[in-house]
Amino acid sequence: MCVFFSAIPQDAVPVPPPTVSPLSTSPKPIVNVDIQCNFENASRPICDLKQDTGDNVGTWARVNASDPPSSNHPISDHTVRNSSGHYIAALRHTNDDSKGEVTARLKTPTLDPNLDYCLTFFLHHVGDSPPPVVVNAEVTTSRCPRKDDLSCSFTEGLCGFRQEEVYDNIDWIWHDANGHDDPYLPDESKAHDYYVYLNTSAPKGSKGVLYTTNYWLTEPHCLTFQVHMHSEMGQDAALNVLNIGEGNIKDGELLLHAREDFGSDWVTLQLNLEPSLKPFHLAFEGIMGNHMNGVYSTFALDDVKLTPGMCNSPASCSFDSNLCSWYSNENLGDDEWQFAGPGEVSINTRPYSDSTQRDNLGGFVFIEADENLSNNRAWLMSERLPPIVSAERCLTFWYHLYGAEGTKLSALMYDPNSGSLTTLWKLSPSTPIWDPGWQYAAAPFSASYIHQVIMESVMGTGFMGDVAVDDIVVAADGCIIQPSEANNGVNYTTPVIPTSEPATSVPPGLYDCYFDEDLCIWKSEAGSVWCEVLIWQDFAWNR
Incomplete structure (x- = not known):
């Protein structure tokens, strides 16, 4: 098994084909071959690929982007993205004066028929009859992504979208x-x-x-x-x-x-x-x-x-790889929360590790103090959350405060329709905090309207300090505010959740049956002239 790059070239200034030794009639398969070629090595212009030979066969030639064969060929390559790079183009042989169709083929070494391979390359084309150009060809011993795979980071185009x-x-x-x-x-x-x-x-x-x-x-x-x-x-x-x-x-x-x-x-x-x-x-x-x-x-x-699987619960995030559905809203604040990803440890005042894994392999969000940020406000906002129709929810998170006298951290509930704010949790240390450890926080909340949760920081004076937050979770059922000193300034009150009136006892109807002892007056038909009938049986759990 071989892989071919095949193309029909346009008329262009030709480049002489390299001399190619005949292939063995019975080549041995190459196991676990990985072929990578960006066509930048002048001593191996087409790497491990080989030109095909025969009648009516053109050539794939290495081209310097600064000297393209025609005006339709690119003047920069894909690898270095300027005119100093190289690519290959399908051209006619120098001595080919015919006007008929000519095919240029480039072959890989013989591959193992028992393995899966993935061929990737970048193709340049302009117009209805483009000059074929290939750059960055790669053959790897693995399956290509499925054509129906919805995941796409757009690194190689639109992914079939x-x-x-x-x-x-x-x-x-x-x-x-x-x-x-x-x-x-x-x-x-x-x-x-x-x-x-x-x-x-x-x-x-x-x-x-x-x-x-x-x-x-x-x-x-x-x-x-x-x-x-x-x-x-x-x-x-x-x-x-x-x-x-x-x-x-x-x-x-x-x-x-x-x-x-x-x-x-x-x-x-x-x-x-x-x-x-x-x-x-x-x-x-x-x-x-x-x-x-x-x-x-x-x-x-x-x-x-x-x-x-199902998505994480709304507004919950460990910040280990991104901000999940949270975002820093600079339009409603003066500053932005920053994301510290894996390995981004601080040599200053930020946490040396995240609260999830207690090492530098996780992530968190933070704001570092600066003399120019005194009294600046920053909002980290959750996605919009639906109204809560039953019991309260509990917001939990881990926070890290260090230095910066006057720095405040609050958890707020925001009504995007009216713009109103409710304070759920607020910590305003009266003196600088020099303990760099992560601390646990919790606050109850509920809303009968669409709402968002906000983590708000207000920076104090000085340049020594930080605020960091990690592992936000919105859990079912209520909770009490932790730590207790975060209750100062809270204006949230637990709503009165209506309770249903006790049901009036109603005598059982003729056809009501709990099937605890028998089938009551219900019967199971053993058969029917019209269709097959499922036989219902009285089943008792062993309790």
Whole structure:
């Protein structure tokens, strides 16, 4: 078994083919072969690949991007992203004057037929009859990702996701970590250098729809994805996530609708998906809002991931790899909470370890003190939570306070419709704290309306200090405030939950039966002339 790169080249200035020794008629399979080639090594221009020979055969030639064979060939390569790099292009032989079809083939060594392999490469093309160009070819001994896998970090393009062609008027654009090619992009970071985005200079109401691949859900799954939705003037753009099944955006079932301005950071949203006998097919629909043209504004999507099992309970997060569904809202505060990921230990005042694993392999969120941040407020906000219709909930978390006289940490409940705030928990040390240990906190809360939980820090004076939070959990049932000194300034009161009136005793009806002793007046038919009948039996538990 071999893998071929096959292409029909256009007329171009040819490059002479290398001399190739004939292949053995009975080559031995190469076991566990891994082939990687970025075509940058001049002494091995095509690495372990081989040119095919024969009549009407062209050649794959190594090209210096600074001297492309034609104007249709790229002037920079994919590896180093400038004109000093190299790629291979399909060309005619120097002595080939024919005008007929010519095929250029590049072969791998013989592979083991008993192994699975994955071939990946980057292809450049322009127009209807592109000159074939290949860069960064790789063959690995593992299966390629399934074509119906919904997970995508956009590092190699759109992962098979496709654009709507009829029912929208703008496209999602792939950002390939090659600098700010558009003014309406989130700031690049190591975690978000590849993603897709919408150009927010489009008129209000413009829509862009991106479809995922199909997926069959045979068990519950959790869908998570990260979005960047922000405008300096406040925005009302909308993101809709729909299940379109076997149809299109017009047939979609709305699963999630978001209009929040999430500030200048990425936030993670999540959805619980139930199993279904029908194909599952997602659509991400972005709709442009007001105040997005002419000011810095963003609308981006990244890290779509589908995993078996239910999602974490809303607002709960260990911060070991990201902020979960929490986000730092700089529009309602003066400063931003920062994320410290695995290995990012502090040599100053931040915690030396997270509260989850008690080592530097976990993560947490924090704000470090600064003389210029005195009295600055920072809000870390949860996703919107549904009304609580029964018993209270309990918010628990671990906090770390160090130094910075006058620093305050509070847990608040926010009504996004009215803007009202309720203080659930508040710690205001009267003197600096120099004990760098993690401390446990708890607070009860309840709301009959859609609400959000906020972790608020207000920085004190001086530059020595920090505030850090980790392992937020929203649990069922109420609790008492811990530590007790965090009760100062709390204006939350436990609501009176109505109790149902005792049920009036009603005599059993003719057909009422608990089946504790027998079948009462019910009977089980042994058969029927119309259909098969299930035989019900009186079953008693051994109690």
